[in-house]
Amino acid sequence: MKQGIDADCDExxxxxxxxxxxSVTFLTQVDSEGWRVKVYGISANSxxxxxxLVDEAIAQVLPQLxxxxxxxxxxxxxxxxxxxxxxxxxFLLDWWEHEDILFHRLFSSPLDSCRTISAxxxxxxxxxxxLQVISLESEAWxxxxxxxxTEPDFDAYLKRRSDSPR
Numbered sequence: 001m002k003q004g005i006d007a008d009c010d011e012x013x014x015x016x017x018x019x020x021x022x023s024v025t026f027l028t029q030v031d032s033e034g035w036r037v038k039v040y041g042i043s044a045n046s047x048x049x050x051x052x053l054v055d056e057a058i059a060q061v062l063p064q065l066x067x068x069x070x071x072x073x074x075x076x077x078x079x080x081x082x083x084x085x086x087x088x089x090x091f092l093l094d095w096w097e098h099e100d101i102l103f104h105r106l107f108s109s110p111l112d113s114c115r116t117i118s119a120x121x122x123x124x125x126x127x128x129x130x131l132q133v134i135s136l137e138s139e140a141w142x143x144x145x146x147x148x149x150t151e152p153d154f155d156a157y158l159k160r161r162s163d164s165p166r
Contacts, residue, residue: 034069
């Protein structure tokens with residue numbers, strides 16, 4: 001019989017469903033209120049994210065970005081991940097400030113009601129599928145804004161997009 005932490009983990013820590021990679025699709029870039037935002041879609045159903053879900057996310061989530069879009073420490077660029085998950089629709093709104101800080105807000109809606117998007121009060125950040133997009137966006141930020149010998153190139157950042165085939 002195992003004792004201690006390992007024994008507890010064996011009983012409580014189990015994989016409920018094996019990991020299956022989900023495709024990430026760049027959907028569009030939205031320019032609104034001074035912001036330039038890359039929009040990505042992820043679906044647990046192996047289908048394209050429905051247009052209605054994308055439209056509602058753009059209409060309800062993007063207005064939650066701070067204003068003004070561009071300031072001394074804010075660059076007016078970011079990304080939105082729309083993830084049609086297995087339990088809920090998730091909307092991750094991220095933008096860059098203070099050179100290398102990624103700001104983040106999380107929203108969700110029931111799967112059957114994308115019109116009722118609300119801010120999450122939990123401390124959740126992202127799932128593994130969303131973290132892959134965040135990682136790629138971080139890499140794009142380093143290569144086009146922070147890691148250049150010239151001025152930061154926000155247009156180059158916006159052109160670097162994550163698209164992974166299934």
